[in-house]
Amino acid sequence: MSSAPGSYYVPNPSAWPIIGSIGLFTLLLGFMLFLNEGAAGTWLMIVGAGIVALMMFGWFGTVISESEGGLYNDHVDMSFRMSMLWFIFSEVMFFAAFFGALFYTRTLAVPWLADTDLLWPNYEGGWPTAGPKGPLPIDADTAVSDPAAQFSTIGPWGIPVLNTFLLLASSVTVTIAHHALKHNARGNLILWLGVTLVLGFVFLYFQAVEYSHAYGELGLTLGTGVYGATFFMLTGFHGLHVTIGAIMLTVVWLRCLRGHFKPENHFAFEASAWYWHFVDTVWVGLFVFVYVF
Amino acid sequence: MATAEAAHHDEHHGHPTGILRWITTTNHKDIGTLYLCFSLTMFLVGGLMALVIRAELFQPGLQVVDPHFFNQMTTMHALVMIFGAVMPGFVGFANWMIPMMIGAPDMALPRLNNWSFWILPFAFTMLLASLFTAGGGPASGWTLYAPLSIQGGMSVDMTIFAIHMMGVSSILGAINVIVTIFNMRAPGMALMKLPLFVWTWLITAFLLIAVMPVLAGAVTMLLTDRHFDTAFFNPAGGGDPVMFQHIFWFFGHPEVYILILPAFGIISEIIPTFSRKPLFGYTTMVLATAGIAFLSFIVWAHHMFTVGMPLAGELFFMYSTMLIAVPTGVKVFNWVSTMWRGSLTFETPMLFALAVVFLFTIGGFSGLMLAITPADFQYHDTYFVVAHFHYVLFSGSVMAMMGGAYYWLPKWTGHMYDERLGKIHFWTNTIFFNITFFPQHFLGLAGMPRRIPDYALQFTEFNVISSMGAFGLGLSQLIFVYVVIKCVRGGKKASDKVWDQPRGLEWTVPSPAPHHTFDTPPKIA
Ligand code: HEM
Ligand SMILES: [Cu+2]
Numbered sequence: 001m002s003s004a005p006g007s008y009y010v011p012n013p014s015a016w017p018i019i020g021s022i023g024l025f026t027l028l029l030g031f032m033l034f035l036n037e038g039a040a041g042t043w044l045m046i047v048g049a050g051i052v053a054l055m056m057f058g059w060f061g062t063v064i065s066e067s068e069g070g071l072y073n074d075h076v077d078m079s080f081r082m083s084m085l086w087f088i089f090s091e092v093m094f095f096a097a098f099f100g101a102l103f104y105t106r107t108l109a110v111p112w113l114a115d116t117d118l119l120w121p122n123y124e125g126g127w128p129t130a131g132p133k134g135p136l137p138i139d140a141d142t143a144v145s146d147p148a149a150q151f152s153t154i155g156p157w158g159i160p161v162l163n164t165f166l167l168l169a170s171s172v173t174v175t176i177a178h179h180a181l182k183h184n185a186r187g188n189l190i191l192w193l194g195v196t197l198v199l200g201f202v203f204l205y206f207q208a209v210e211y212s213h214a215y216g217e218l219g220l221t222l223g224t225g226v227y228g229a230t231f232f233m234l235t236g237f238h239g240l241h242v243t244i245g246a247i248m249l250t251v252v253w254l255r256c257l258r259g260h261f262k263p264e265n266h267f268a269f270e271a272s273a274w275y276w277h278f279v280d281t282v283w284v285g286l287f288v289f290v291y292v293f
Numbered sequence: 294m295a296t297a298e299a300a301h302h303d304e305h306h307g308h309p310t311g312i313l314r315w316i317t318t319t320n321h322k323d324i325g326t327l328y329l330c331f332s333l334t335m336f337l338v339g340g341l342m343a344l345v346i347r348a349e350l351f352q353p354g355l356q357v358v359d360p361h362f363f364n365q366m367t368t369m370h371a372l373v374m375i376f377g378a379v380m381p382g383f384v385g386f387a388n389w390m391i392p393m394m395i396g397a398p399d400m401a402l403p404r405l406n407n408w409s410f411w412i413l414p415f416a417f418t419m420l421l422a423s424l425f426t427a428g429g430g431p432a433s434g435w436t437l438y439a440p441l442s443i444q445g446g447m448s449v450d451m452t453i454f455a456i457h458m459m460g461v462s463s464i465l466g467a468i469n470v471i472v473t474i475f476n477m478r479a480p481g482m483a484l485m486k487l488p489l490f491v492w493t494w495l496i497t498a499f500l501l502i503a504v505m506p507v508l509a510g511a512v513t514m515l516l517t518d519r520h521f522d523t524a525f526f527n528p529a530g531g532g533d534p535v536m537f538q539h540i541f542w543f544f545g546h547p548e549v550y551i552l553i554l555p556a557f558g559i560i561s562e563i564i565p566t567f568s569r570k571p572l573f574g575y576t577t578m579v580l581a582t583a584g585i586a587f588l589s590f591i592v593w594a595h596h597m598f599t600v601g602m603p604l605a606g607e608l609f610f611m612y613s614t615m616l617i618a619v620p621t622g623v624k625v626f627n628w629v630s631t632m633w634r635g636s637l638t639f640e641t642p643m644l645f646a647l648a649v650v651f652l653f654t655i656g657g658f659s660g661l662m663l664a665i666t667p668a669d670f671q672y673h674d675t676y677f678v679v680a681h682f683h684y685v686l687f688s689g690s691v692m693a694m695m696g697g698a699y700y701w702l703p704k705w706t707g708h709m710y711d712e713r714l715g716k717i718h719f720w721t722n723t724i725f726f727n728i729t730f731f732p733q734h735f736l737g738l739a740g741m742p743r744r745i746p747d748y749a750l751q752f753t754e755f756n757v758i759s760s761m762g763a764f765g766l767g768l769s770q771l772i773f774v775y776v777v778i779k780c781v782r783g784g785k786k787a788s789d790k791v792w793d794q795p796r797g798l799e800w801t802v803p804s805p806a807p808h809h810t811f812d813t814p815p816k817i818a
Contacts, residue, residue: 097510
């Protein structure tokens with residue numbers, strides 16, 4: 001109701017938030033029932049996810065039309081940018097919890113478990129490990145015949161290093177696209193953003209290949225002790241974030257096709273690009289600490 | 294629905310009324326009111342649970358509830374009070390006051406602000422509904438330690454998802470607060486001119502964004518350990534239940550500062566007004582707040598002294614914890630110095646502020662005792678810890694909020710509250726609070742364990758006293774509810790300044806504060 005032109009835009013009452021809450025609640029309630037063998041669980045989850053998707057379409061649609069309608073001045077734009085950066089910081093801390101779990105188990109918990117002779121006197125520790133009761137680790141990338149007795153890890157120098165190049169390259173291409181946008185070179189913008197998208201989706205495809213390799217041949221699953229837990233939770237949440245980032249960039253790309261954004265004003269583009277750089281950075285951490293060492 | 298219509302934002306055109314107004318509002322004052330009402334409701338719900346606990350502990354033996362339900366009550370009481378009463382309460386204050394204090398037209402992201410609130414009723418529906426599932430609610434204590442929480446029933450999943458929702462709400466709310474403070478200040482409102490309440494909230498919001506995701510990670514690991522076969526906390530798979538404690542308390546200790554820093558802010562607003570002097574040592578107050586926030590990240594394992602950490606760890610966490618007493622002491626010193634030679638009057642807000650300074654300090658001292666590792670081996674998991682955190686949380690956070698409510702109610706409603714009833718509330722509340730919790734220090738020192746529904750006979754007297762105090766404390770809150778309702782409904786008209794010599798922009802606008810304040814930024818001297 002900031003009516004005077006040029007003043008800070010305060011939006012009118014909106015129903016999207018409450019719709020979002022209902023969707024989130026339904027989704028989680030469904031998930032909870034699903035986990036506990038409740039019959040309605042799956043359906044509730046689908047309905048909840050649908051409501052959340054509806055909310056996102058509606059809410060972001062409103063924001064886009066307000067933005068294109070010129071309601072946001074630089075002051076509002078600054079609020080958006082700051083919020084995105086703090087949001088990314090919260091994501092960093094979310095990953096920090098899982099990296100923390102990885103470091104703690106590797107450097108403290110597993111050695112302590114190996115040192116004490118009380119429970120499992122013959123447990124040697126080391127890394128990778130699936131714990132005293134889990135299968136034994138063998139050489140990376142070697143297929144196992146009996147996953148109950150053995151598991152193998154994924155070596156860094158196959159798909160993972162390729163994926164590293166893909167994501168790093170995509171960080172470069174999204175920056176090129178950004179420069180193109182700033183210089184109003186729309187053709188280049190669409191081209192390089194498109195290349196970024198392709199790189200992102202190829203990355204996701206390779207991750208999927210790797211996962212099915214791990215489950216199918218290497219005997220490496222979420223249940224493979226603390227190695228499998230940290231491996232899949234870290235790479236899995238990262239993959240989820242790449243997916244979200246890729247969806248964001250796709251929406252931005254479609255908006256570019258429609259002629260949205262101006263050289264001096266393109267918050268959604270920048271926010272998605274920042275997010276993309278963030279998922280890249282996390283990947284580098286993963287590559288170093290999960291795959292290489 | 295204000296979607297496309299938003300484009301031609303007519304002044305109040307088509308604004309919903311009645312319940313829809315509250316559901317769809319983007320106004321910081323409306324949302325602040327929602328938060329405050331929610332907080333008060335949860336305060337009463339959590340209070341009833343506490344009374345179940347105290348009823349059971351009135352006598353040795355088992356009489357009122359069975360032990361499993363007792364455990365559900367201790368768990369739920371803490372979760373409801375921490376995440377439902379105290380945190381949303383402070384966010385309510387932030388919503389109401391921060392835009393007014395910094396001369397902003399509203400919060401930076403008003404729609405997001407609405408969502409931050411409206412997630413909460415759903416989260417608590419989920420949490421409270423878990424009490425009615427087969428096997429009852431979560432009973433592992435609010436700390437949800439593995440492996441106990443891994444063995445629980447579906448109520449644990451509901452708790453986990455409720456915590457996820459509260460986390461989303463807190464993080465979005467905190468982002469809004471930070472961006473509002475950084476980006477929405479009126480011209481001339483330099484950072485070092487910000488009212489201390491705004492400063493403490495800035496730092497609190499930072500803590501929230503830093504640690505709520507860590508809690509989300511911790512409970513996510515619980516969830517996957519429960520249902521997806523992971524072994525984070527299972528030694529048979531190479532994991533470690535103690536790791537849950539580390540991750541939890543990495544969140545947990547900053548969390549206790551999230552619960553107290555805004556209280557420090559409120560106190561720092563009230564004391565200068567009723568001392569008729571500016572706050573003593575403003576800069577050191579800001580620095581002390583920042584120092585406390587920094588230290589809060591490196592002290593977490595003082596909650597785990599008895600789990601068997603290496604000696605170096607025990608020492609490190611002991612010394613770092615003791616260091617926190619330094620910035621905390623600076624604050625107490627500054628409050629006392631603000632009052633020194635001031636012309637003091639003792640209206641209800643000031644009474645609450647004084648009690649907070651005094652009683653919080655007692656809680657700080659018992660904290661210092663707990664920080665001494667070898668001593669904590671004796672005190673850990675006893676009623677001494679319970680006494681400690683109620684002195685900091687009830688007579689710190691909660692009473693600061695009550696003081697803040699009396700202080701700003703005239704500004705919010707345009708009416709003076711009933712001063713006589715306010716004072717009666719203060720005295721009954723404060724006396725019963727001490728009757729309830731002071732004896733718990735002795736119980737703890739004598740070895741009575743916490744979270745157990747029965748106790749040895751020698752603990753009887755103090756438990757009887759404590760339980761009687763608790764029922765008095767519960768009843769005295771009804772006075773508070775009555776005063777608030779009465780004040781909302783009517784009363785002596787409040788002036789714009791309300792108090793004799795208050796400082797801050799909020800006192801320059803009319804009482805009650807109009808729906809929109811500072812649509813054009815004020816001039817700051
Ligand atoms: C002077 C500063 C403080 C110190 C040195 C301190 C120290 C401690 C220590 C060492 C413990 C662990 C006791 C044990 O379990 O054996 C503890 C527990 C606790 N403290 Fe503090 N504390 C301080 C301030 C606070 C504040 C400001 C709050 C909240 C507003 C707080 C809330 C709590 C809570 C909730 C627990 C118990 C957690 C649980 O086990 O459920 N403390 N404190
Ligand atoms: Cu602590």
